Amino acid sequence: MATILIVEDEVPIHELIKRNLQSVGHTCISVFDGRAALDKLAQNDVDLVLLDIMLPEIDGHEVFQQIRGTPTIFLTARSSLSDKVKGLTLGADDYLAKPFEMMELLARVNAVLRRTKKESKDFELDGVKVDFESRQVFLNGYPVECTPKEFDLLEVLVNNRNIALSRDKLLELAWGYDYVGDTRTVDVHIQKLRKKLDMDCRIKTVYKMGYRLEV
Structure with missing residues (x-):
């Protein structure tokens, strides 16, 4: 950092x-x-x-x-x-x-x-490694297949770690201002990330709001 x-x-x-x-x-x-x-x-x-x-x-x-x-x-x-x-x-x-x-x-x-090349090009936590340049994700050294939108959502969570983000804010940041869809889309993608990356204890549900990546 x-x-x-x-x-x-x-x-x-x-x-x-x-x-x-x-x-x-x-x-x-x-x-x-x-x-x-x-x-x-x-x-x-x-x-x-x-x-x-x-x-x-x-x-x-x-x-x-x-x-x-x-x-x-x-x-x-x-x-x-x-x-x-x-x-x-x-x-x-x-x-x-x-x-x-x-x-x-x-x-x-x-x-x-x-x-300005001052920000880290990757992020690591509990065996999960995110390479932002190549848009690749690894768990314990093995590649994890993530869809483009799953990666976008993960990147938003990483960049705003420890901050509670509402479902609407996650839609705005990961899907874009012009996305027309349901906030349940966020829930579905969060569940997939938790399962793929074994991050149930890290991607926290914030009651009546949204989610937070806890680091």
Whole structure:
């Protein structure tokens, strides 16, 4: 997993981001102003910076100009097109306007880490190995045949491990926004994954909600 510097001065938002990133296995470093961000970056190797624009001491744009080369996602209340264009023109890897869902943040973090080669290309747990590049799954060294949609669902669970996901959210993330179908489809695919990968004790049912991959 990655080491991520969170530069956000709104404490409730900061803590929510930190808690969610840590729950999926990332290591987080917290600062609340631009000057402290530059100090931490001088002292630590980080894989990704989540950088608010409206910061005390030094604003996010100026901080970014001094840390070029470090993958960065701008987090900001500014949602106008001109602000987004400015952030991306400076060279930021992504831009997310507040308020945002934590699932969207985690997805964008994973995408940037993959592009910058900072995210692991595989995942292992209890004899199960998932190779994201080849889209192959192994159990105790032996290949397991998974359908494309079973793999998509497993990847969503892995990327959001330890987070409870509703059936609707799993449909959205694994099947797509335009999928027209029943949430029972999720239940069927979950049962198949549990059986194929011997993960009854890992893929937990969240009462009246959905599922969670417990790591």
